[in-house]
Amino acid sequence: MRIGELARRTGASVRSLRYYEEQDLLASTRTPSGQRTYVESDVDRVLFLQRLYAAGLTSATILELLPCAYDPSTRTSDAAFDRLLQERDRVDRQIDDLVRTREALDRMITTNRAHRDSLAVSR
Amino acid sequence: MRIGELARRTGASVRSLRYYEEQDLLASTRTPSGQRTYVESDVDRVLFLQRLYAAGLTSATILELLPCAYDPSTRTSDAAFDRLLQERDRVDRQIDDLVRTREALDRMITTNRAHRDSLAVSR
DNA sequence: CTAAACCCTGACACTGACGTAAGAGGCAAG
DNA sequence: CTTGCCTCTTACGTCAGTGTCAGGGTTTAG
Numbered sequence: 001m002r003i004g005e006l007a008r009r010t011g012a013s014v015r016s017l018r019y020y021e022e023q024d025l026l027a028s029t030r031t032p033s034g035q036r037t038y039v040e041s042d043v044d045r046v047l048f049l050q051r052l053y054a055a056g057l058t059s060a061t062i063l064e065l066l067p068c069a070y071d072p073s074t075r076t077s078d079a080a081f082d083r084l085l086q087e088r089d090r091v092d093r094q095i096d097d098l099v100r101t102r103e104a105l106d107r108m109i110t111t112n113r114a115h116r117d118s119l120a121v122s123r
Numbered sequence: 124m125r126i127g128e129l130a131r132r133t134g135a136s137v138r139s140l141r142y143y144e145e146q147d148l149l150a151s152t153r154t155p156s157g158q159r160t161y162v163e164s165d166v167d168r169v170l171f172l173q174r175l176y177a178a179g180l181t182s183a184t185i186l187e188l189l190p191c192a193y194d195p196s197t198r199t200s201d202a203a204f205d206r207l208l209q210e211r212d213r214v215d216r217q218i219d220d221l222v223r224t225r226e227a228l229d230r231m232i233t234t235n236r237a238h239r240d241s242l243a244v245s246r
Numbered sequence: 247c248t249a250a251a252c253c254c255t256g257a258c259a260c261t262g263a264c265g266t267a268a269g270a271g272g273c274a275a276g
Numbered sequence: 277c278t279t280g281c282c283t284c285t286t287a288c289g290t291c292a293g294t295g296t297c298a299g300g301g302t303t304t305a306g
Contacts, residue, residue: 002252002303003253004253013294013295014253015293015295016293016294018254018255019292019293031302033253033254033302034254034255034302035252035253036253036254048227051220051223051224052224053293054220054224055220055221055224058292058293059292059293065231068231068234068235072231072234072235073238074238075239076235076239081235084228084231085232087228088225088229091221091224091228092225094221095218095222095225097177097178098178098214098217098218098221099218100174101174101175101177101178101214102211102214104174105207105210105211105214106211108188108191108195108207109207109208109211111195112195112199112207115196115197115199116198116199116204119198125282126282126283127282136265137282138263138264138265138266139263139264141284142263142264146263154272156283156284157271157283157284158273158283158284159283159284176263181263182262182263
């Protein structure tokens with residue numbers, strides 16, 4: 001599959017896919033004329049990359065822990081594994097933080113709705 | 124209280140506090156010589172701003188829904204309230220997404236730990 | 247053969263919340 | 277008074293992922 005199809009199937013832009021390759025996060029084979037070619041499993045790989053990007057990981061961090069995702073059978077380096085644990089904890093804290101933020105927003109919504117309702121009645 | 128103390132008490136940088144003011148998110152009174160002065164409640168306000176920034180809101184968005192936070196007694200505009208609902212939903216989706224990411228990371232951790240343990244035994 | 251749609255590299259633009267540095271003034275303590 | 281620390285404004289720098297444009301080949305359908 002060529003880059004355009006991979007883009008359509010993952011929702012990533014063509015630009016992003018080339019960027020991922022530049023960051024060594026996504027490999028492609030080239031046709032004789034130089035066009036990138038991808039295999040089926042690259043769809044999942046890109047979706048995985050997007051998931052990590054969305055969670056706030058940087059290219060460098062993703063690169064570091066990729067061996068844990070795609071080569072767990074050989075013993076991955078301690079550094080990679082440490083990074084993995086570390087990022088899991090970061091995501092964990094981020095979730096806690098967001099939950100508290102959601103609670104704060106919910107309280108605001110409740111308060112405002114109360115005021116809006118009471119004013120609606122009085123008009 | 125002057126800007127340095129507010130910074131220390133909130134964990135925000137002095138630069139950030141000036142930036143918040145520039146974005147109309149934080150007000151200050153000035154001494155005759157032009158130095159910013161803050162009141163106690165500004166500590167909470169800054170903490171609240173930081174919370175929203177951490178949740179991925181932009182300055183413009185925060186500005187839009189601030190009336191809901193600090194002036195719920197008067198009927199806040201529909202636009203502000205809509206924004207509030209919208210951002211709550213966004214945070215909600217973000218949490219769901221992060222939870223799935225955490226699950227993925229947890230699976231990776233489990234898989235890798237298994238491999239690491241088995242190799243540790245065989246050495 | 248040709249048009250349309252696709253792909254290539256290279257490079258600059260952008261966004262947004264800050265960092266940071268320069269040059270200058272303000273303020274409390276010794 | 278002065279030393280040291282705080283604060284002021286102005287303004288340019290940064291980072292990271294991505295948009296976008298230019299100029300040029302490639303592939304495919306008709």
